[in-house]
Amino acid sequence: MSANKNVQIPSDDELKKMSVEERAALGMAMDGVELAEWGPRYVAGSPADKRAERQVAFWFLLAGALAVAFIVIFIWWPWQFVNYDDPGQLMYALYTPLIGLTLGGCILAFGIGVVALAKKIMPHEVAIQQRHQGMSPEADRQSLAAELVDVGDKAGLVKRRGVLKGSLVLAGGGLGLAAVVPVLGGFIKNPWAERADSPLWVTPWKPAADGTRVRLTQIDGTPVRPTDLEAGSMATVFPGVPGGAKASDAAVMLFRVRSDQQILIRDGQQGFQFGDYYAYSKICTHVGCPVSLYEQQTGRVLCPCHQSQFDLYAGMNPVFGPATRPLPQLPLELDDEGYFVARSDFVEAVGPGFWENGKFPAWYEEPKEATG
């Protein structure tokens, strides 16, 4: 609400006919603003003025360049997971730091540019106004907008300072684009382009093309036999293929339950166990932490990240915490030498859910089992 009741508030038609300067003056009068000091920072066109303009333009250009760098890195930098010691691991490892540095640097440079603009380019002024409360009427809002435009005009932002205007557009546009790229970026790569071999479906547990099944091994590659586990114990195992121990979606918990223990078998997963042995993905279905705090007495498995609990005796369904899906079960059997092997890959998505989780896209006709 305007503080100065003595000022005549113009009608909407009168407002339209007023110049920007007149509306700015009106706004100050209506708000009871007293201008104690006012003046440009530097003489227009003077060396000091040009230096200030270059400094501000530098920050906006830097912000724009960093925004462009962020977009390029976000889209084209190699982001696919690469194991340690494999070629390309450094490039992969740099992906997250680089997008953080470029986007953070862009926001920082833009902020410094705005502060520098206010301190070095915008006219210097000291205005005094009594505080008032409540929502401002239309005339107040229009006059405030006019004041801002008027200050920009007087600072020569639009007419005189082409470099500054261009750099500001680049920085603002780049920053705006950088904000939407992470959303749009997810649509660039089709996760189904490899169809049955899509990394969303396939883990290193998938049998080889010639049908060779993958052995369950310890971290050092030693294959695992039923006699390696005591009743009631659990062991973390990995696929016995090159790189299997380092694959992010491959770690599995192998349980040997007591033979008198009742276990819920989920629909479609009958026969996935081998006797008293059950194997489940170790990757939490919430956001993918390793789940491995096993409480033998209760059959609960706890995820340390957000305290989700899965019940081994209830088909590894979640019974507490934010996870909503059970841990996927790996079908087990023994090979000719008596070692555990995976009969096929998982038949459910490992780790956090994704968009077609639990079912195939409508256009996808090949059953997953045929690929395993």
Ligand code: FES
């Ligand atoms: S990642 Fe396991 S509870 Fe969040």
